[in-house]
Amino acid sequence: MQTVGTSVPRLDAVDKVTGRATYTGDIQLPGMAYAKVLSSPLPHARITSINTAEARQLPGVTAVLTPDQLHDIDPYYGNTVKDRPILAIDKVRYQGEPVAAVVAVDERTAERAVNLIQATYEELPVAADIDAALAEDAPMLHASNICHEYHYDWGDAEAGFAESDHVFEDTFTFPMVYHYALEPHTAIAHYTPQGITVWTSAQHPFQVRAELARIFDIPLQRVQIIVPYVGGGFGSKSYTKIEPLAVCLSRAAGRPVRLALTVEEAFKTTRRHAARCTIKTGVMQDGTFVARHCRVDLDTGAYADNGPLVCQRAGDRIPGPYHFPHLRVDSYAVYTNTTPAGSFRSIGAPQAAWASESQVDMIAAALGMDPLALRLKNLVAKGEEVRRGMRPLDGSPVEGMQRAAEAIGWGEAQAQTPGVKRGKGLGCNVSNVGSVPSSTAIVRMHADGSLTVMVGTTEIGQGSRVVLAQVAAEVLGIPLERVQVVASDTSIVPYDRSTGSSRSTTLMGLAVQGAAQDVQAQLLELAAQHFNSRSEALExxxxxxxxxNASVTFSSLIQEEFGRGAGELIGKGYVSPRRNDGQLMQSPVFWEIGIAAVEVEVDETTGVLRLPQYVSVADVGKAIHPQQCEGQDEGAVMQGIGHTRFEAMHYEAGHLLNPNLIDYRVPVFSDLPDHFHSMLIENEDGPGPFGAKGLGEGGIVAAAPAIANAIYQATGVRIKTLPLTPERVWRALRDR
Amino acid sequence: MQTVGTSVPRLDAVDKVTGRATYTGDIQLPGMAYAKVLSSPLPHARITSINTAEARQLPGVTAVLTPDQLHDIDPYYGNTVKDRPILAIDKVRYQGEPVAAVVAVDERTAERAVNLIQATYEELPVAADIDAALAEDAPMLHASNICHEYHYDWGDAEAGFAESDHVFEDTFTFPMVYHYALEPHTAIAHYTPQGITVWTSAQHPFQVRAELARIFDIPLQRVQIIVPYVGGGFGSKSYTKIEPLAVCLSRAAGRPVRLALTVEEAFKTTRRHAARCTIKTGVMQDGTFVARHCRVDLDTGAYADNGPLVCQRAGDRIPGPYHFPHLRVDSYAVYTNTTPAGSFRSIGAPQAAWASESQVDMIAAALGMDPLALRLKNLVAKGEEVRRGMRPLDGSPVEGMQRAAEAIGWGEAQAQTPGVKRGKGLGCNVSNVGSVPSSTAIVRMHADGSLTVMVGTTEIGQGSRVVLAQVAAEVLGIPLERVQVVASDTSIVPYDRSTGSSRSTTLMGLAVQGAAQDVQAQLLELAAQHFNSRSEALExxxxxxxxxNASVTFSSLIQEEFGRGAGELIGKGYVSPRRNDGQLMQSPVFWEIGIAAVEVEVDETTGVLRLPQYVSVADVGKAIHPQQCEGQDEGAVMQGIGHTRFEAMHYEAGHLLNPNLIDYRVPVFSDLPDHFHSMLIENEDGPGPFGAKGLGEGGIVAAAPAIANAIYQATGVRIKTLPLTPERVWRALRDR
Known part of the structure; x- marks a missing residue:
């Protein structure tokens, strides 16, 4: 292959290093006005009045929006449940919920006007966390505080526990964390009676389009969603966030309106679900897993957002990559008076793996077995079902686990220093990813044989453009510099379901491959005419x-068909994979396998951790662009280290205490591993182009249990609550 | 039919009446700088020095461009002959030719800097007009002053004259005229080493793309030409005009650069060819045409531009819609030291028709025949060859002529008032139009069944968007408000050859129809699966x-294929019509028939004309949007009245005297006909969608001879030189 498998320069590299890359916040439109939001200071309250008279009189104010102005549209939205109001209606359900908003000639005037709005509230009791929300006399956020529940089983878990030699039951808790993309949510909306245009930092523009078309009851083709470069998503910009509010503001103001959240406001858009998993596992004396039951409780915040799907995925991921003859999972998403929780890199998986992979090591310790051996004994093999009824595993966790263990020097003796304990830990997971698998693409070959690839994949930093260009270039045997990618404008590129769930290289990759093959077929047809030959005789x-012995350029073929300098060939690619029963395939499109092996140093005096070594193994099938694969994997691990070591959104009675970079601690360079190694497994066994699978999520999943397992190996201390802050580690050591 | 044939509101109507429509000049880019051009004050001179030192030192100046900075690119361009330099190299060939240019932070600074450039010249003798350029010792503009010549014949013209009862020979002259689009040429260019983006008021963006890719030696896909709304083209924005200069300025300045011409500068970009036609026609006593010979001399100005094609088309149009057993045409485009001449609504035709249709009436007068009867006797019928070797006539000039004559009340007595003479005149023409016939289109059907139509046709005021939307809506049976048109960005819409030559409704219409039919075929395939039926059983x-008795919506079919709310169907349409011999069809794609019948009042004291009635007949095959057809026809006639009555660019020794609206007289409302009637002939016999042919050019062609013929009928005075200003008419009356 000529370009696939090569770490060519990214198509957006020069734009980004020169600062020429345009993000939503860089866009200026003629007549554009600026919006600011009045948000609720209370976590749960009835709105008794909103007085905007003073705000409206401030010079420079062009519109003040209150919920009563939303009567002619559907004011509720949400990707699973339409429960989120554009502005709070009647009551507020979390601190930071938008109550009213102002549009003005500049941001400062808008802010001043927001401060002139007088809203009064009648406070309601607060369901601050899962327990409070599930209590018998809990204050109700919606008709029920159970947003969603998900149950499945196979075998008979109770019977399995009865057969087991040992049964382990443990409870693990995972904190609320925030994505902290560098770019807070930003949207510029332009509403006109003819249609709606929105520039937005969204990951799924076609879903934003559908949501707005529904809210305003207009056809899809009248809504244009344009996504410039996005400064990180990680799920925080999945589905629809601030766009409906921005459009309502533009409608009220009669001009384009820019709504750019502050970091504090962005903290109150969406977050990862806090979780409590009570996991019970029955094993035989030789370590064979027999049965598992888990109850997962997820704190889904004030509105559903993607909670129902997170609830399912967390449940699906409870068995991990292991054989269980008997399994039962009960997963719940619970409404609380906090920031709504939604998608975050590998939804539900870090929470599930934190419990299941920590417990695997606890079982090993109890049985006196090597944690690696215990895993290898129980791992599912390639081609076997990891989750009954779903696609069989298309990679080998055994291979990944062995390579990771070897790379980290598993079982080798470690130098021990007084006061500093060293240990190694493993973690493993397989995640059902790919989301809904519908993608389409257009590949256009111009009269000189150069290509334009048109895709709905958003560029959220992952480097999708160069990968998709590589796929098209490879199919047609064209140098990469003759390929351009046009992306992320719903009026001009064809449908894509979403950018997330590790799906773009695989699914949009297949669509681009299909579109390029369509062009190829047309070229062969033209060449068959040219040579007066059958197309089978052509290459x-x-x-x-x-x-x-003869040949003809693509360019000549096109110009023979359309005239000198004229014409182009248009190829289309549709991806909507089917299951064997003819139904549309649902998740997973493939299994993403991620393995972590880590060496940890624990300072016994302070509880501070250091990570001398970290090995991450990603089974990518085929690395279209190896450097970017490593970059994605590395980024996922670093973000995993964040929630493992430091990150947590702290709420006190429904008030978020740390919505800023000072109080919300993300990893800094000195927190990262001294030596990091990303290993790619390439068996070309993925369903994507050239055997590729997606990646970018696997690395985040097993970071926490691998580090906790290493702490245990180093100190004998088992911590079941994240994050593993120095204080928590120190307390655990003290209580040992 | 549901929408075709209905004068639905234009898609751009609201944008335009609310002022929201964006033209190139409305666009602001971050960091954009402004350019001004130093142009030659002399019509012909050797450049001896250009001193830019002072200009460069002016604060706010970011770049000064001189020809020596163009050494690393091809500095010459042109759509037929690459003879036009981006900046004059070594010598200037017309007054107004760009010599150097400045980029600065604002327009005023750029203008001040231009005034600081010192250029010195060595004057050369001037070839001010055709005669001067063809003189034996003429100053040479290029290797030869003959830019192009075109000859064809059939039969034996000399023998034909010998057979004829009468031979008439007359010379007619046609002035240089300017298009006077409301929007002068404007371009914003952004050059980066990764590629070129240009926003420009161009009619043929794909040709601008090809020209820039060639000049800068980069693949087509790295050049993006975006055409916002265009404030009128009429040919003045055909092919490539100021775009290469704008790109060079951006390259020099390292930022986006806006180059917006003033009206005076725009007068010096391109114009219609002045012409002298010496036409010799042999006829029998009964009026039967026997032979014709014509020598056409066209003043093509300083560079070729579209001169060679105009030279051919003028020649092609000399026989008019009449049978000639013997014909010879010799057509020449001659370089002179004036503004280069190029495309203008129906290239070459008004010049040819001015001569031929005036002479028909002179022949009728000489033979004592009714001019209508003489025409009807000699007109070519539908299905006959009007120009030997070309496509037969696909409409009936006889029908058009009869309807026009009837509508104007031909032959009815007219009240005569002392000092005011009244007369009627006819004119008729058929033009080979459609240009190179390659067009492509994409039609996308979204998950809710709404449509996006993607086309390269530029919206130059003609209303192309609604017509193309109507075609797609009609094919698929969808309400028009569910169709959106995306146009005129070479990176996102597929190839179109050009917008001009009455081609878009026919050729892009066919491409859109084909793309919509492609979607239709895919829907039928999905429906065949849905109903488990053969597609022939479906409707x-x-x-x-x-x-x-069952039915399924398009939306359901798409969502069955791609999943809930997901997917779209992508249809492509290719148009590259072939002749019977398999070769690409060349012009004409169809014959555009235009007929004029006019009533004129001549004030004998002042020479002032009034037009009580004007009937224009356009054979459109099928009017997709009747109101727009009438608007196009009306606009063409009004522009024809301009060159007939007032318009002429006046040069004195190579200096243009009247490049502004004060001195260059265009028609005002009081100059227009009291009663104007546009009649559309709809026999659904065109090659376009639903039997359509293009229009928009036919109306301009016969205006001048029809009016001159009416003056003759009113006064007995025959004028052979345009425009028919009051002074010229008065002098002719005086000399009668």
Whole structure:
């Protein structure tokens, strides 16, 4: 292969290093006004009045929006449940919920006007966390505080526990964390009676389009969602966030309106679900897993957002990559008076793996077994079902686990220093990813044989453009510099379901491959005419079609068809994979396998951790762009280290205490591993183009249990609550 | 039909009446700088020095461009002959030719800097007009002053004259005229090493793309040409005009640069060819045409631009819509030291028709025949060859002529008032139009069944968007308000050859029709699966597919294929019509028939004309949007009245005297006909969608001879030189 498998320069590299890359916040429109939001100071309250008279009189104010102005549209939205109001209606359900908003000639005037709005509230009791929300006399956020529940089983878990030699039951808790993309949510909306245009930092523009078309009851083709470069998503910009509010503000103001959240406001858009998993596992004396039951409780915050799907995925991921003859999972998403929780890199998986992979090591310790051996004994093999009824495993966790263990020097003796304990830990997971698998693409070959690839994949930093260009270039044998990618404008690129769930390289990759093959087929048809030959006698090589000793360029073929300098070929690619029963395939499109092996140093005096070594193994099938694969994997691990070591959104009676970079601690360079190694497994066994699978999520999942397992190996202390802050580690050591 | 044939509101109507429509000049880019051009004050001179030192030192100046900075690119361009330098190299060939240019932070600074550039010249003798350029010792503009010549014949013209009862020979002259689009040429260019983006008021963005890719030697896909709304083209914005200069300025300045011409500068970009036609026609006593010979001399100005094609088309149009057993045409485009001449609404035709249709009436007068009868006797019938070797006539000039004559009350007595003479005149023409016939289109059907139509046709005021939307809506049976048109960005819409030559409704219409039919075929395939039926048993009606008594919506079919709310269907349409011999069809794609019948009042004291009645007949095959057809025809006639009555660019020794609206007289409302009637002939016999042919050019062609013929009928005075200003008419009356 010529370009696939090569770490060519990213298509957006120069734009980004020169600062020329345009983000939503860089866009200026003629007549654009600026919006600011009045948000609720209370976590749960009835709104008794909103007085905007003074705000409206402030010079420079062009519109003040209150919920009563939303009567002619559907004011509720949400990707699973339409429960989120554009502005709070009647009551507020979390601190930071938008109550009213102002549009003005500049941001400062808008802010001043927001401060002139007088809203009064009648406070309601607060369901601050899962326990409070599930209590018998809990204050109700919605008709029920159970947003969603998900149950499945196979075998008979109770019977399995009865057969087991040992049964382990433990409870693990996982904190609320925030994505902290560098770019807070930003949208510029322009509403006109003819249609809606929104520039927004969204990951799923076609879903934003559908949501707005529904809210305003207009056809899809009248809504245009344009996504410039996005400064990180990680799920925080999945589905629809601030766009409906921005559009309502533009409608009220009669001009384009920019709504750019502050970091504090962005903290109150969406977050990862806090979780409590009570996991019970029955094993035989030789370590064979027999049965598992888990109850997962997820804190889904004030509105559903993607909670129902997170609830399912967390449940699906409870068995991990292991054989269980008997399994039962009960997963709940629970409403609380906090920031709504939604998608975050590998939804539900870090929470599930934190419990299940920690417990695997606890079982090993109790049985006196090597944690690696215990895992290898129980791992599912390639081609076997990891989750009954779903696609069989398309990679080998055994291979990954062995390579990770070897790389970290598993079982080798470690130098011990007084006061500093060293240990190693493992973690492993397989995640059902790919989301809904519908993607489409257009590939256009111009009269000179150069290509334009049109895709709905958003560029959220992951480097999708170069990968998709590589796929098209490879199919047609064209140099990469002759390929351009046009992306992320719903009026001009064809449908894509979403950018997330590790899906773009695989699914949009297949769509691009299909579109390029469509162009190829048309070229062969033209060449068959040119050579007066059957197309089977033709071969495409180096941007030319060859027939016996003769050849013709793509460019010549197009110009023979359309005239000198004229014409182009248009190829389309549809991806909507089917299951064997003819139904549309649902998740997973493939299994993402991620393995972590880590060496940890624990300072016994302070509880501070250091990570001398970290090995991450990603089974990518085929690395279209190896450097970017490593970058994605590395980024996922670093974000995992964040929630493992430091990150937690702290609420006190429904008030978020740390919505800023000072109080919300993310990893800094000195927190990162001294030596990091990302290993890619490439068996070309993925369903994507050239055997690729997606990645970018696997690395985050097993970070926490691997580090906790290493702490245990180093100190004998088992911590079941994240994050593993120095204080928590120190207390655990003290209580040992 | 549901929408085709209906004068629905234009898609751009609200944008335009609310002022929201964006033209190139409305666009602001971050960091954009402004350019001004130093142009030659002399019509012909050697450049001896350009001193830019002072200009460069002016604060706010970011770049000064001189020809020596163009050494690393091809500095010459042109759509037929690459003879036009981006900046004059070594010598200037017309007054107003760009010599150097400045980029600065604002327009005023740029203008001040331009005034600080010192250029010195060595004057050369001037070839001010055709005669001067063809003189034996003429100053040479290029290797030869003959830019292009074109000859064809059939029969034997000399023998034909010998056979004829009468031979008439007359010379007619046609002035240089300027298009006077409301929007002068404007371009914003952004050059980066990764590629070029240009926003420009261009009619043919894909040709600008090809020209820039060639000049800068980069692949087509790295050049993006975006055409916002255009404030009128009429040919003045055909091919490539100021774009290469704008790109060079951006390259020099390292930022986006806006180059917006003033009206005076725009007068010096391109114009219509002045012409002298010496036409010799042999006829029998009964009026039968026997032979014709014509020598056409066209003043093509300083560079070729579209001169060679104009030279051919003028020649092609000399026989008019009449049978000639013997014909010879010799057509020449001659370089002179004036503004280069290029495309202008119906290239070459008004010049040819001015001569030929005036002479028809002179022949009728000489033979004592009715001019209508003489025409009807000699007109070519539908299905006959009007120009030997070309496509036969696809409409009936006889029908048009009869309807026009009837509508104007031909032959009816007219009240005569002392000092005011009244007369009627006819004019007729058929033009080979459609240009190079390659067009492509994409039609996307979204998950809710709404449509996006993607086309390269530029919206130059003609209303192309609604017509193309109507075609797609009609094919698929969808309401027009569910169709959106995305146009005129070479990176996102597929190839179109050009917008001009009356081609878009026919050729892009066919491409859109083909793309919509492609979607239709895909819907039928999905419906065949849905109903488990053969597609022949299915019928598409009202946005649904019907099978026996059941039906399914397009939206359901798409979502069955791609999942809930997901997916879209992508249809492509290619148009590259072939002749019977398999070669690409060349012009004409169809014959555009335009007929004029006019009533004129001549004030004998002042020479002032009034037009009580004007009937224009356009054979449109099928009017997709009747109101727009009438608007196009009306606009063409008004522009024809301009060159007939007032318009002429006046040069004195190579200096243009009247490049502004004060001195260059265009028609005002009081100059227009009291009663104007546009009649559309609809026999659904065109090659376009639903039997349509293009229009928009036919109306301009016969205006001048029809008016001159009416003056003759009113006064007995025959004028052979345009425009028919009051002074010229008065002098002719005086000399009668």
């Amino acid at each position: 495409i090589r180096n941007g030319q079609v060859h027939h016996q | 598409i009606r009202n946005g649904q597919v019907h099978h026996q």
